[in-house]
Amino acid sequence: MVEPLNIALAGLGTVGTGVVRLIETNAELIARRAGRPIRIAAVSARDRTKDRGVDLTQYTWEDDPAALAAREDVDVVVELVGGSDGPALSLARKAIGNGKGLVTANKAMIAHHGLELASAAESAGVALKFEAAVAGGIPVIKGLSEGAAANKIERVYGILNGTCNYILSTMEDTGRDFTDVLEEAQRLGYAEADPTFDIEGIDAAHKLSILAAIAFGSRLRFDAVETMGVSPVKAADIEQARSLGYVIRLIGMAEIDRLDGGVGLFQRVRPHLVPIDHPLAHVDGATNAVVAEGNFMGRLLFQGAGAGDGPTASAVVADIIDIARGEKGAAFSMPASELEDIAPAPTGHRFGRSYLRFIVHDRPGVLAEITAAMRDAGVSIESLIQKAPSDDAGEVIIAVVTHEGPESAVTEAMRILDGSDNLAAQPLVMQIIAN
Known part of the structure; x- marks a missing residue:
């Protein structure tokens, strides 16, 4: 008989209960696709008494999520607690340190600590997977x-x-x-x-x-x-x-x-x-x-x-199935030591078209000031729309679409206009995506 893959589940919110429901509902299909059964060995959450719409009495309960990482009957820890640090990160580190695979939907933790966790997982020879951390159920x-x-x-x-x-x-x-x-x-x-x-x-x-x-x-x-x-x-x-x-x-x-x-x-x-x-x-x-x-x-x-219990739980369980099949792989598609340390790119040299929106006081000279700032900054205007003032506010909305040019020019125009008495609100700049 093939041994099951035993998992421990930390966090029983919307996604956590969705994982329980999915594993229970599709148990036979999941086992066939994984090549072995997936078994929930233990769970943990803050409130043991809360009605979550699923029967949790058949699973061992740990009040401290960190205890899941120490259990000998657990192969993989599923972290659905959330937060970039705190209990989630502590559990992740302990799980990997104890030789457990880690599956998480925690984008904040991966964004802040993913490189550390990936390096630790590679050293320990265990899987780190986080498909559900980005775009829910989309693979x-x-x-x-x-x-x-x-x-x-x-x-x-x-x-x-x-x-x-x-x-x-x-x-x-x-x-x-x-x-x-x-x-x-x-x-x-x-x-x-x-x-x-x-x-x-x-x-x-x-x-x-x-x-x-x-x-x-x-x-x-x-x-x-x-x-x-x-x-x-x-x-x-x-x-x-x-x-x-x-x-x-x-x-x-x-x-x-x-x-x-x-x-x-x-x-x-x-x-x-x-x-x-x-x-x-x-x-x-x-x-x-x-x-x-x-x-x-x-x-x-x-x-x-991109969210919801069903789609996100599907991504979590798909990661668990990969681990059951023996698929570890590098968390970021290549070993952590091979990832390049690329410096941030400046944005001023980038070329494109922009939409600029101004809310201004309805009085003479406003449009002239805006167009003069565009001229002095080297921004070429493709179109300009001025809406009639509202009866009560005495303000006008001016929308400008620029020709293609460097973003640094738009930034300079905004600098020239900064602090102008004619502006009733901070201007809004949005780039235009090309086809």
């Missing part, structure tokens, strides 16, 4: 590290946060403003009570840094991700984008820039204008999508549910 990590392994990845980018995508696409469909849609997203469970990590782009930045390391064979550089969230986006921006043939999406983008002195790693998360005929323009709701461009494979699109 993008496996796609990049295995399916595209022979390719030189030139760029990876996409919609990496379902909460932001739900907010932006709902604003697009309804014409409502950001705050109103965020409150709805919280009521529906698409956004947390404290949505900061999502709406300020931090969650997407965690995921992007992981994808970049896998795609480019580079060391993790979460600290170098240029990050801006969606909270500055207004309904008027959505409307203007539509009139110009675009939609607005929070895009995480990474690529290797060729510079005079070598190469640099470019990583950015911020709202972009996306052409209506681009594949990412049609990704609505809480869906995630990732585009990878390789030198032989061309453009690949990975799209699907």
Whole structure:
């Protein structure tokens, strides 16, 4: 008889209970695909008495999640506690140190400590897997590290946060403003009570840094991700984008820039204008999508549910099945010692078109000041739209689309305008993605 793979599960929230439910429901199918049964040996969570909708009485309960890593009847620890440090990191280190495989959905921990954990796993000869940490149930990590392994990845980018995508696409469909849609997203469970990590782009930045390391064979550089969230986006921006043939999406983008002195790693998360005929323009709701461009494979699109108990649990269990099959592999598609330490790339030299939005006081001379700043900074204006002032605020929205040019010129124009009495709010700059 083939011995089962015994797992211990730390964290019994939405994803954790989804893992239990999936393993119980598809036990026979999973065993056939894994070549051996998958057995839950022990579980741990903060509240033993909470009704989670699954029967946990058949599993040994450990009040301290760290105890799971010391159990002799456990082969793999599944960490679903969350958080970049604290109990999650402690459990991960102990599990690997005790010769256990580790499966996690914790993007924050991998973004901050993935290199350390990968090195430790390689030294211990155990697996470290985190498919569920990026884009939920979409097998993008496996796609990049295995399916595209022979390719030189030139760029990876996409919609990496379902909460932001739900907010932006709902604003697009309804014409409502950001705050109103965020409150709805919280009521529906698409956004947390404290949505900061999502709406300020931090969650997407965690995921992007992981994808970049896998795609480019580079060391993790979460600290170098240029990050801006969606909270500055207004309904008027959505409307203007539509009139110009675009939609607005929070895009995480990474690529290797060729510079005079070598190469640099470019990583950015911020709202972009996306052409209506681009594949990412049609990704609505809480869906995630990732585009990878390789030198032989061309453009690949990975799209699907980026969160939720079912999709994320599916990714977790897929990792467990890989370990049951004896598939360890390098966590970042190559040994940690082979990952290149690539310095962050400057952004000023990058060429492209931009959308600039100004909220200004409705008085003479404002438009002249803005166009003069554009001229002095070397920004060429493709189009300019000025909306009539609202009756009550006495403010005007001016939207500018630039011709292609260096980002440094746009930055200089913003510097010239900084502190102007004519500005009623901080200007918003969004890059335009080319087809």
